[in-house]
Amino acid sequence: MSPMSTAATVWVLMNIGILQTISEFSHWPMSLHRRTAFERCLESRVFPFPLPRGRFPWTPDVFHKFLTKFTFSEEFDEPEKYRSSYSVQRQVKIWADILKCLGHEAHTAIIIRHMIAIQPQSGPQPGQPLVDPFLKVTHDTFDGVKVIVYQPTSVKSSLRGGLVYMYAGGWALGSAEIVDTNMRRLAKTSNIVIVSVDYRRAPEHIFPAPLDDVVKATKYFMRCACKFGVNRNRIAIGGESSGGTLAAAVTLKFRNTNWRPRIKLQVLLYPPLQTIDFMTPSYLENACNGDLDHSKIRGFWLWYAFGNVTDLPLVDFSRNCHTTAAAKARYGRLLPWSALPDTSEKPSQRRLSKSCRRPNKSLWSKVKSTFTDQYFAPLMARNMRRLPEALIITVKDDVLRDDGIMYARRLKDAGVKVTSAMFSAPHNIFALPEGNVTKTIALEISDFLNSRL
Ligand SMILES: *[C@@H]1O[C@H](CO)[C@@H](O)[C@H](O)[C@H]1NC(C)=O
Ligand SMILES: *[C@@H]1O[C@H](CO)[C@@H](O)[C@H](O)[C@H]1NC(C)=O
Ligand SMILES: *[C@@H]1O[C@H](CO)[C@@H](O)[C@H](O)[C@H]1NC(C)=O
Numbered sequence: 001m002s003p004m005s006t007a008a009t010v011w012v013l014m015n016i017g018i019l020q021t022i023s024e025f026s027h028w029p030m031s032l033h034r035r036t037a038f039e040r041c042l043e044s045r046v047f048p049f050p051l052p053r054g055r056f057p058w059t060p061d062v063f064h065k066f067l068t069k070f071t072f073s074e075e076f077d078e079p080e081k082y083r084s085s086y087s088v089q090r091q092v093k094i095w096a097d098i099l100k101c102l103g104h105e106a107h108t109a110i111i112i113r114h115m116i117a118i119q120p121q122s123g124p125q126p127g128q129p130l131v132d133p134f135l136k137v138t139h140d141t142f143d144g145v146k147v148i149v150y151q152p153t154s155v156k157s158s159l160r161g162g163l164v165y166m167y168a169g170g171w172a173l174g175s176a177e178i179v180d181t182n183m184r185r186l187a188k189t190s191n192i193v194i195v196s197v198d199y200r201r202a203p204e205h206i207f208p209a210p211l212d213d214v215v216k217a218t219k220y221f222m223r224c225a226c227k228f229g230v231n232r233n234r235i236a237i238g239g240e241s242s243g244g245t246l247a248a249a250v251t252l253k254f255r256n257t258n259w260r261p262r263i264k265l266q267v268l269l270y271p272p273l274q275t276i277d278f279m280t281p282s283y284l285e286n287a288c289n290g291d292l293d294h295s296k297i298r299g300f301w302l303w304y305a306f307g308n309v310t311d312l313p314l315v316d317f318s319r320n321c322h323t324t325a326a327a328k329a330r331y332g333r334l335l336p337w338s339a340l341p342d343t344s345e346k347p348s349q350r351r352l353s354k355s356c357r358r359p360n361k362s363l364w365s366k367v368k369s370t371f372t373d374q375y376f377a378p379l380m381a382r383n384m385r386r387l388p389e390a391l392i393i394t395v396k397d398d399v400l401r402d403d404g405i406m407y408a409r410r411l412k413d414a415g416v417k418v419t420s421a422m423f424s425a426p427h428n429i430f431a432l433p434e435g436n437v438t439k440t441i442a443l444e445i446s447d448f449l450n451s452r453l
Pocket of ligand 2: 106
């Protein structure tokens with residue numbers, strides 16, 4: 001195809017995308033129709049926005065403008081850095097959608113991975129020597145699970161604390177390498193040993209395979225802690241985004257099976273934690289915001305649960321029609337809305353029960369056993385007692401903000417010590433290692449670990 005006809009095809013397909021989104025949102029009951037957030041999103045795609053040239057090799061300049069006009073809260077001080085970083089991801093996603101439209105057979109996640117792989121990588125490559133005078137960094141396998149281990153080289157007479165950490169990527173993308181910079185910094189500032197788990201990903205390895213990997217690696221690390229100069233009673237678990245879900249699920253698994261030693265602390269960075277309510281205030285306010293919009297997180301959850309989702313009616317999830325009224329009443333109790341900050345979007349429990357006029361019962365029977373599994377969606381745990389003390393970090397401009405806030409409330413109500421912090425930033429901000437907000441978050445985490453581990 002010539003560049004002109006490629007451009008025209010892309011333009012047409014993007015507009016089809018906009019129309020699809022309109023038709024999806026127009027199914028929402030009027031009382032809950034969040035026109036403002038949605039309109040902002042549409043504007044962002046229709047009115048060009050000047051951006052520096054992106055790195056992605058195949059995209060004509062003009063399309064960058066459509067991709068990255070997010071509406072952040074005013075306090076977020078580095079929007080341009082975020083935009084240029086996520087322009088690439090958005091373009092990759094659009095190209096993947098286009099390839100699907102043109103009949104490409106592979107799963108979207110796999111197309112995206114291939115396209116990301118041809119980008120210049122900033123993290124270390126497997127097999128490359130990893131040199132840092134203050135750290136010993138090794139690629140290893142723990143009970144068959146790939147990990148990267150970060151060990152401070154400074155002399156210490158006593159044993160150190162340890163942290164098992166999970167990268168972000170919607171359980172389908174990413175790898176332990178993408179969090180390398182943050183892990184190095186954290187290992188040094190907290191003087192701890194970090195095991196960054198390279199768990200397997202969906203759609204090839206759906207729930208519970210990624211979780212099984214993390215459980216195995218954590219148990220191995222506890223058994224062999226001495227080998228790494230670590231005190232097995234001082235091991236924390238943490239993760240960002242989907243990695244945070246896995247971290248929370250591991251704490252539930254260890255508690256439920258009375259595993260010894262206990263995990264000492266948990267650190268959750270903007271984790272997704274439930275699939276019952278896709279219309280929480282943060283879902284509605286940030287439907288089209290930032291790197292992780294409403295349709296993307298829904299997609300990730302479904303890939304994680306089922307792998308190939310071509311036979312699921314996606315629109316039913318966006319308006320909470322995947323649950324029945326009885327299910328909303330029953331599982332809605334596990335979601336403490338009262339904890340959410342006062343915003344114009346704040347719904348009541350009654351709103352959840354009314355958020356769908358015609359629930360798709362056959363869909364609920366299909367997803368129910370996975371969606372209500374506490375190891376899949378940790379907010380579904382009925383009992384939060386005896387879980388590790390937690391640091392829960394949320395970001396304001398994020399569909400997942402309310403999941404984190406509700407989890408913090410559930411833990412507190414069950415007598416678990418919780419430190420919560422919210423930053424004015426969009427989802428996945430930690431992936432900008434040199435950003436201001438990232439540095440502040442990193443400081444928050446190392447303060448927490450230094451004082452409590
Ligand atoms: C980062 O923070 C510093 C100090 O608070 C400020 O001077 C700088 O402008 C910020 N950088 C960006 C990109 O906002
Ligand atoms: C997904 O499932 C559909 C229908 O079951 C099938 O036609 C398609 O090839 C599958 N796609 C992948 C990537 O497995
Ligand atoms: C309900 O969900 C099923 C999948 O379980 C889907 O095949 C069907 O089209 C949906 N029905 C409606 C009315 O959307």
